[in-house]
Amino acid sequence: MATQTYVTGCAGVLGFEILRAFDAAGLPVTGISRSALPEGAAALPHVRVSDALHPGWLAPGDAGATIVHCAGLSDARRRFGSIGELSQEITRPQTDFVEALVARGWRGHFIYLSTAAVYGDTDALPIPETREPQPKGYYALHKLAMEEALLFLAAQHGFRLTLLRLGNPYGTAMPGRERGVMRLLLDALASGAPFTVYGSGETSRDYLHMDDFCAAVERVATGPLPAAVTRLNLGAGEGCSLNALIAKLEAATGRQLNLVSEPSALEVKSSVLDIARARRVLDWAPRVSLDDGLARMVADYGL
Template sequence: MRIAVTGGAGYIGSTLMRRLVEGGYTAISIDNLTRGDYTPLRGLEGSMELLVGDIRDLNLLMGVFQDVDAIIHLAAIPGLKACDENPEEAISVNVYGTNQVLRAIVEAGVKRIIFASSAAVYGAPRYLPVDEEHPLKPLNLYGVTKMAGERLVEAYHENYGLDVTILRFGNVYGVGLYTRWDTVIPKFVRQGLRGEPLTIYGDGHSSRDFVHVEDVVEAVILALRHGGGFETYNIGGEPMEVGEIAEIVCEEVEAATGRRVEVTHLPPRIGETKRIEYDITRIREHLNYRPRWGVRRGVRQLIDYALKGGAFEA
């Protein structure tokens, strides 16, 4: 099977490209390298196509999508902060760009798309754990653009019979490009290893569903193998409060380096959901998805990676 991945140079994309090739797929990435980087895929150029280009370029996409069996659409401006810093680009890439991908899919005769969405579409949960039937009420621009993307793929499913799987990823962590990011787990590990206090926004009781990048990629491949029609799935791993993560990082950094780590609190950030925890029954039952990673193991993996000299700067 020939698979095109948008955003294949990104954090999730580069992990996915590697796994696709290992699974016997022919994989093509298209990425404009604004955030991504093909370095993690160095040495694999012979077994995959790594293209540099923009998803808003319809002609380019139509060429790339010829003879492709499915598109995995990951390219985006991801996260609350990145979208708020550049709202025009966020709307352009996440909404207009998604529409361009869909137009090119129809023109090229591709029948299937997997769309990367986010827990941000739910906003403040009305009940926990959140299942896929929970109302969508995003609290920030990122969530709004992801919701718009979901509506667009749904419209193309209705109008053109496209097979669609929407995957709403939780908070993704694990080694890879993301170790340079400022999201909670790598930020804590970086601060802990530098001997700085871990900075928690708010009281530490806000929670997220943390899912390891290898489990995310597993879910994408399961959806690719078994999905069809129109389906939406939550992709979760282990729900946890930020304060608990800080405790795990303190313990694991101390175990690895012998140094004690302190914690400090900053005011909460506006537009952030306080607590979210996923119900993943649907994907467990439909696709037999079983997350294999927990947060403590993921934190150990990151510390080990950093201590062995892995790139870890923001």
């Protein structure tokens, strides 16, 4: 019998997609969130709570449950006045949540969605999990701090832990919630509004379609892992520059963007993940090519 899985933060894009995928696969899953699921979404097993970080929602007898933790800071551009402010407002409530789970007797499998941004800038691509993290922003710093706290708590209390360092997911089915550069490009293609390219447009990012992301998380939750603690990169394992992405979307829509170029004083370096470990450990590989994923997005957008 499959283990019960809880998905925290399921009103957000990643949590919603995981909940939807697990439910479609017939897995025992319950979403936990403060907010309602989006209007127009299919009915899914979901509990709405006043505070997703208070584990009163954990059912009796679920001490061995899997928890896919998506609740928390989602705005990668949010700024804080200091590291102390970040820790007090964001990181501490998250670690308090895990300690509260443990205090209730939980000793299951904790799957944490981290980010490839913890690696910072590097010229050595693709980036393996062994790369020394060098976070450049508060979002990445928070994710890395949570990784370290979870490693400590897992060692102290004996629960299983998987840390997923995620590239750039795209292609959500969540109504009206696609975001990121692809959505901005589609909006500009639809409206004819100018789209500004800062810098050369030649730095690359690793884009992973949501179907492939959810398939990987399902393998993590249901399959045997070689160790109690696992750290995995999740991406496509190949990069695409902004200029190339623009060309692909123009070709897919038959429209031309109104491009504006602006110099950038500090151009962020490329980020492409080495996914060899995920391929091996999960027996998984991305199946949706970027061209196919973009074609789906264009069709969903109505262009």
